[in-house]
Each structure stands twice: as structure tokens, then as C-alpha cells.
Amino acid sequence: MRLLAGMARSTATAGGTVRIGSVSLSPEQLLAGAGAVADDVRGEPVVAVHATASAETVVAIVGAMLGGAAVVPVPPDSGPRERAHILRDSGATLLLAADSDLAAEIRVQPVDLRRRSDNRHPEPEPGQTALIMYTSGTTGAPKGAVLSHRALEAGIDALADAWAWHPDDVLVHGLPLFHVHGLVLGVLGALRVGCRLHHTGRPDPEAYAAAAGTLYFGVPTVWSRVCAQPAAAERLRAARLLVSGSAALPTPLFARMHELTGHRPVERYGMTETLITLSNRADDPGRASGLVGTPVAGVEARVVGEDGAPVPADGESIGELWVRGPMLFDGYLGLPEVTARSLDAEGWFRTGDIAATTPGGAYRIVGRRSIDMIKSGGYRIGAGEVEDALLAHPAVREAAVIGTPDDDLGQQVTAFVVADAVTAGDLVDFVARTLSAHKRPRQVRFVDALPRNAMGKVQKHLLTS
Template sequence: MTLLPVLRGSGADRADAVTVAGEALSSEALLGCVTAVADRIRGATAVAVDGTPTLEAVVGMLGAVLAGAPLVPLPPGADERERSRILRQSGATVILGRALSGADGLPTIPVDLREHASTRHPEPAPGSDAVILYTGGVSGPPRGVRISRRAIAADLDLLARAWHWSEEDVVVQGTPLFRAYGLVVGLLGALRAGSRFVHLDHTGTGPVGSMHLASPDQWARMALDGHRARPLSAARMLVSADGPLARAVAERLRLLTSHRPVQAYGTTETLVALTGLGGDPTVPGAVGTPLPGVETRVLDREDRPVPADGESVGELSVCGPTLFSGYVGGRSLAAGRWHATGDLVSVTPDGTYRIIGRCGFDVVHSRGRRMPARQIEEVLLSHPGVRDASVVGTPHHALGEQVTAYVVAEGVTAQVLIDHVGRYLSAGQRPRRVHFVDELPRSALGRIRKSLLIAGG
């Protein structure tokens, strides 16, 4: 099994096979640079690369994949202590690119795009680890997830068939290269399909392409900028993943581009498991149907199957060829084993899925009702004075949990926001407490740390 045919000399030689922040490499130059990196790290146990999106970082990442050394992308926002923890836990023995604080004395090998080589590296075993990615850290310290070459190939091939992805496509994205969505789906997916790949600079400006990948927060910013959004009408497909996309954002993008973004679903452990295709695109959290060959089940708190009636809610578990191999420092995942995602979903009678939120964090349990926090957050974010918002359930003596909102806003009062929610949702969904903060606590990977909000509520 060849994971990335382009790194074996397959496909046409394109002048702009990979472009990052305006710098491009041809297919031939990319292969030569990547091979030179692979030569220098031969025998490494695991290879760390700073996740800041540069052409050197992409070449370093692909060099690790070609050499068969597990790639460990480091979040640029991680502090020295977190970087040190990731390097130590992952077993990285070398860092590619620039020297980093918290490197614990590991050797650093610079990536020089002028260096080329033509060595033929053997294809690693399909079951060997291709990458070690760290989870978002929403409920605690991020965990290292081992993902095999076989799982990545299976997921990308299934996605290619579902999305009609071919070598004629141009994949454009600005999603982080240290997350599964940006690295596996975006970069590795484009190279496996033989597509051109473009990673945008920090401004998010660049070519349109035929497939545009972005995260929900990026789509939200784009929806407010018609100048940037309107050219996307020329794209074949807009894709959102790595979190729920607000209905107001999706509708605004439809008006600007004539496209509704496909809302795919996956986790670091499962990769993309639900295609975003099928179902009602106007329903918040609608993520379509599972990829062929990916099995799913939805269980309640007593581990009983939840009926597919579009209303009943349970925790989603996944089983199939796209699953991770295990956590760093833990036992490998047995073949055929189910992975509980920690996400609450409902399933419609036609088999399409809707993501409600994370167990224990994204659902408020009040008077026996389950209220999706995201629905309340969407309404709060629709107020022009609100820049960011997060909703959690905090203890209440009579209700069980009360709706508590943490908001980054200007020129509004708590009562104004409570009334604003009340105009769109039920009385029980109005926040009972509103905390104004300068910023929301986020993990090194950019996820809101709702556990900290609940602890402080």
C-alpha cells in the first residue's frame, strides 16, 4: 500500500503542486526536497515539526511520512511546558525546522528547500503509525492519538469516493496543520488524490480552488466579509469540520456563494466518519451519513440503542477501518473494537445524523430536558455586540443545571442578551447567569476549555 503516490513519482509534474502562504513547489521539487529530509531523519523513532504553516514545515511533515517515522505536529500556540510534555510523551527523537524552547535538548534539523535527493525509501508497513496527533484538550490535558497509515489511506479513499475528489481538484484551506482536519484531510488528502494543494496565509486570502476547507470559526469570519466569500461561488465544494457550524453562518454563506458548506464529522480518533452528505443542510449540526464501511451506534446512559426518530439522543460510537491505533502510552485498539466518541447525537428515520454536543459539556440538563448549548451560543453570537460566546450548565438547587453564558461583548448588558435569546428560543433556554469576560479560555489547540468555565461557574 502506497500512502502518498506523489512521493513515489506518480502523477503529472505540476509547477504548483503545493503552495503555502504564496510559496510554491513543483511536483518534482517537492519530491526532491521531501526525500532529502527523509534521508536526514532515517531511523528516527518519531519526528516533531512545528505546526506553523510554512513551506518548510509542510516539507518536513511529508519527509517524516516518507521516512516512516511517526509525525508529531506541534501546536504553535503551545507554551514551553506543553511542548515539552508532547515531545516527551510522543517519544520524538528529533525536531525538524526551527529550534524551539521546551525541546528538552532534542537535536534540531533545519529544512532547506535547496536540498534535493533521489533516494528510494521503502514503503513502511500499513499498520505502522503515520502520525501522532494530540486531542483538543477540552476536558483535560490533550492525549496523543496514534494513527496508522492504513487508517489514513482508508479514510481518504472513502472520502474521495463520497466527495468525488480527483486529481483535477484544487484543495484550498487555512485550517491548522496540527489538527487531523488540516493535516490528514487537507494536506495528505490532496496528495493522495493527486490534487493541487494550497494552504492560505494568516490573512486567509488566496485562490478559490475547487474544494475549500475551513473550520467553523474561519467560516464565521468569511461570512462577515462578502469580498472574501463571494469568489467562493466558483468552488465545487465548501467543507466545514472540526466543530459545529452555526446555522446563521451557513445561511449567510449560501446567500454569498450559492453553496451550503458540507458539514463533515470526525474526531482525532476516528478521522472523518460522517460525510456531511444527505439529510437537511438547514438543520444545525446535521452531518449526514456514515462513510461506507464505517459502522456507528448510538446508546443511551444505560447502553441501550437509541431509536432513530430524530428526537432521541445518545452517545455516538464508531467502529471501522478509519479508527486510530491507540493512545500514546496506552494499549493498542483491538481490531473490531468500538470507540465511544463522547459526542451526543440524534438519528433521523432516514439514517442521517445530527451532532448535539459533547457529553457533560455541550448539553444543559434542566428539569429533565436536554438543551444543546450550541443552539444558545448561536443565538448569542447573532447579536451584533457579541464577539465570542460559550454556554455551559452549572449546578442549580431546583433545576439540576442552569444555563450559564460566558460572553466577550461590547455595549450590551446581561439583560439585553437574556432577552435576545428569549426572542428566538424557549424561556427555559434563556441564560440565568451571564458572565462578561475579556476572552474565553482555550487549549493550545484552540478549543474552548468548558471544564474551566464550569468549575468557575
């Protein structure tokens, strides 16, 4: 399987070992375990995986891909409504899970790491769907972004080039395995490159320090917690590269990381729909805070003004970032009109992010075109989805959700609510039972009314005043 080329190369060597928590799998064990899963799923077009941070998840995803299925990672903290939507919308007929008692709307099959198979399966075609990853927008339920084997391979290879990523590396991270960062980069990337992977289970600073890696992945919240333990941060000086993504890295945190670890972290930019399209390079020791780098191999990027024309590359003029390249998704599952609004006939994807370009060609992300996208602890959270969940509570009459600054998370989910006879704790718990736990409001503010314009639209920019 081309996507797992590095794992196949390392089968006869000490490299390529995957360790998640206390469980370690050699390349031979991983391939044989995945082979048993491939036997089970053969003929199933779409297979969901309950994507806990476990060896079972890695075996399930690799096995389902080997078996020719499109894989749908399901967040383990998703609430019943969100999970039901993902399973129904994706068309998955089988859910692979480490927990045999997991209740779901479709057949659940437990993954047993003791099972083995050396059966061979047909190589997936490059254009065949590898992953359907659900991403939240500003309104409505999450949409399924369809990613092909070709896109995953192109995205990983471009980063291997930018980061000088090679089989001798030891990649360390503790990120969730249902997002691009933790799964595509942090697991499939390691398998394609053929390097060892140490997933710490959780992104704990002491676990990061003890792992003795050469390449570390984290989101700003992780790096903030690492820097809060200077002794742990100091132990990362022996690493080759520290990479930060999924949200903007604050300038003071960039400086603190440099002070404690001796590294200028590599910042990069991407989305579920595009994988990573912009990145700083490992061979650029002068990289500066706030810049997410230049287009990776195969990518074109431009910043477009409201008139549709490119804006000057002066580091100050801003516009919407458009990107295109071989790692882009094929579209939103079952939503051709929504896809057409974001991905044009020439392959340009309108990211919705506002950016500027320096004279040297590096990009700086300024913000979201809409304030309805919240980036909290490395997660992208659509405000509309949380608002819908709050409005489902019988005591809530109106709700508006925004992101407010938070030193640890970057942004926290803050809800402004018009309601009767309900507490903030009740609403937080209600949302956590309905949606993924990380989407729950961290703060609920009760107000008499939401500010609206003459057309009745909520004026969110007035909510913080």
C-alpha cells in the same frame, strides 16, 4: 509510498503543486526535498515537527514519513510545559523546524527547502504508525492518538468518495497544520488525491476569494469571517464544494453562506481518534443545516442509550454516538487502560458525543456528554487543562472553566476564578505563556466561591446563571 500515491502520479504533470503562502513546490521539488529529510531521519522511530503553516512543515512531515518515522506535529503556539509534555510523552528524539533558533528539550534540525535527494526508502507497512497527534481531554495533559498509514489512507479515500474529490480539484484552506482538519485532510488528502493545494497561510477571507479554488475547507469561525465580507463570499460561487467541520455550523451561518455563495456547505463529523466518520455527500444538493451526514465508506455508526441499546432513528431520540471503521486510531500512546475505556474489543469507539439519527440515516450531533470539552474557533480545548494552568498561578485558589457562546468562535473559553490581588489580564497572559495561545481564557470572571454539591464537585451548569 501509498499515502502519497496521488503526488507520485502527478509528478510529470502540472497537477499536484503545493503552494503555502508565497512558496510553491512542484511534485518533483516536494519529493526531492522530502527525500533529503528522509535521509536525515532514517533510523529515528519518532520525529517531532514544529508544525507552522509553512512549506518547511509539509516537506518535514512528508520526509519523516518517507523515512519510516512516526511523526508528532507540535503546535507552534504551544507553551513550554505543553511542548515538553508532547516531546517527552511521544518519545521523539528529533524536532524538525523551519526556525533554526527554536529552543527545545531535544535536538532541533532546521528544514532547508534547497536540499534535494532522490534516494529511495522502504515502503512503510500499512499498520506502521504514521502520526501521533495530541488531543486534549476533559482532564489531565493531552493524550497521543496513534494513527497508522492504513487509517490515514482509509480516511482520505472515504472522503474522496463522499466529496467526489479528484486530481482536477484545487483545494484551498488556511487551517493549522497540526490538526486532522488542516494536516490529514488539508495536506495529506491533497497529496493522496493528487490535486493542487493552495494554503493561504491564514484563513483570510480575501485570500480565500483570490485563490480561485474548487474545494474549500474551513471551520465555522472562518466561514463567519468570510460571510462578514460579502464581496469575498460572492467570489466563492465558482467553487465546487465548501466544507465545514471541527465544530457545529450554526443554522443562521449555514443560511448566510447559502445566500452569499450559492452553496449549501458540506458538514462532516470526526475526531482526532477517528478521522472523519460521518459526512454529507457532494451529490446531495438538498443537504440541510445541522446534519453531519451518513457514515462514509467502511464506517459503521450507532447511537446508544444509557442502557446500552440502540435508540430509535426518529431524529429526536438521543444517545452516545459510537463508530467503528478502518480509519480509527490504534489507541492512546502508553495508556492501555484509557484506550480500553473508549475503544472496545469489537472496534467500537465511544465518542462521548450525544447524537440523534433521522429516519433517513443522517446524524445530528446534539452536544458533548460532558460540558468540559470546549470547541472554539475549530479547536477542541479541554477545560481541565486550562484549569490546571490557572491553578498554577500563586494568586489563584479555585478555578473552573467552561465554554460560553461566542458569535465568532462558536464558544469562547471563560474562566471563573477565586483569587486575590491579580487582574484578568495577568491570568490570560499567564495561561498563554503556559499553554497554546488559543487555549487562553477570553474572559475571566472573579467570584467569591465556586458552586459545589455535597460531595465538593463544582456545579458548572450554575456558573452561567
